[in-house]
Amino acid sequence: MAMKILSGRKRKNEESPEWLLTYSDMVTLLLTFFVLLYSYSKVDLEKFQKIVESFRRALAMTSVEPVTVPQVLDNDKAPPGISDEELYNKLRGLIQKEGLAGKVTVSSERRGIVIRLEEQVFFDLGKSELRPEALPVLQKIGAVLREIPDRELRVEGHTDDLPINTLLYPSNWELSAARAGAVVRYFITDCGLRPWRFEIVGCGEFRPAYPNTNPHWRQLNRRVEIVIKEGGATKDENG
Known part of the structure; x- marks a missing residue:
């Protein structure tokens, strides 16, 4: 039986050269890559909108205490408005x-x-x-x-x-x-x-x-x- 299996593999390799298998794998990978690129280009805006919406919801549910930042005045920086x-x-x-x-x-x-x-x-x-x-x-x-x-x-x-x-x-x-x-x-x-x-x-x-x-x-x-x-x-x- 071992001799038959070996003989079968040898015949298969003779019919399909190894470089052809490598080539077909590479073509498959390239096709997959371009499909992924196409899918991302189609849904990029939709994904972005979903991300923005999720941030809005998170901010709406979070209570943030206002922080008073001390105002550092430059030498001639002061609140304008004097008449x-x-x-x-x-x-x-x-x-x-x-x-x-x-x-x-x-x-x-x-x-x-x-x-x-x-x-x-x-x-x-x-x-x-x-x-x-x-x-x-x-x-x-x-x-x-x-x-x-x-x-x-x-x-x-x-x-x-x-x-x-x-x-x-x-x-x-x-x-x-x-x-x-x-x-x-x-x-x-x-x-x-x-x-x-x-x-x-x-x-x-x-x-x-x-x-x-x-x-x-x-x-x-x-x-x-x-x-x-x-x-x-x-x-x-x-x-």
């Missing part, structure tokens, strides 16, 4: 409380809330370096500006009509822009305000608050103005 009237009154109260009359004034204008910094307090004549006594004043103003992180700030430098011609400041354009830049730099580096909120403008002597006809009015024309614009500040966020 122009509230801001104006806050700044006026700051000036009165801190004895800043004669150093800082505030007004409500069409272009926004305007804070005026008088030159004699903040700068020496013909220079753009902040005087030491100006720094505590800017700190107090910066603290208020941190409470309105959604507002853009236009900082303008102004001079009188007396000409200047130095290596650093060939004209009043350069002097006025440098003074505005010094104020903005302090707000950013020492008060933590975001740089993308600011716009620096040097106006020279061409936008006087008073006629340049006497020394007192010339002194009042030498100033830096911080214009708090209406509406929200936008970041090219990156910036």
Whole structure:
């Protein structure tokens, strides 16, 4: 009997070569693979919808206690929403409380809330370096500006009509822009305000608050103005 079985196997192998069996197995596997791919492509959306529905049911049956996450404020991040009237009154109260009359004034204008910094307090004549006594004043103003992180700030430098011609400041354009830049730099580096909120403008002597006809009015024309614009500040966020 053993001889017959061996003989039968030999005849079968002669009729069906081994490579043909391997080939047929491979074709079968490929066919199975493509059938699986086709079936998944047909029901993928349906499976996804079922998964979403199961998550919805699980969440509906689960009671989750609300967790209060402590709010970490950036240096100039605070809840926005203060009105122009509230801001104006806050700044006026700051000036009165801190004895800043004669150093800082505030007004409500069409272009926004305007804070005026008088030159004699903040700068020496013909220079753009902040005087030491100006720094505590800017700190107090910066603290208020941190409470309105959604507002853009236009900082303008102004001079009188007396000409200047130095290596650093060939004209009043350069002097006025440098003074505005010094104020903005302090707000950013020492008060933590975001740089993308600011716009620096040097106006020279061409936008006087008073006629340049006497020394007192010339002194009042030498100033830096911080214009708090209406509406929200936008970041090219990156910036």
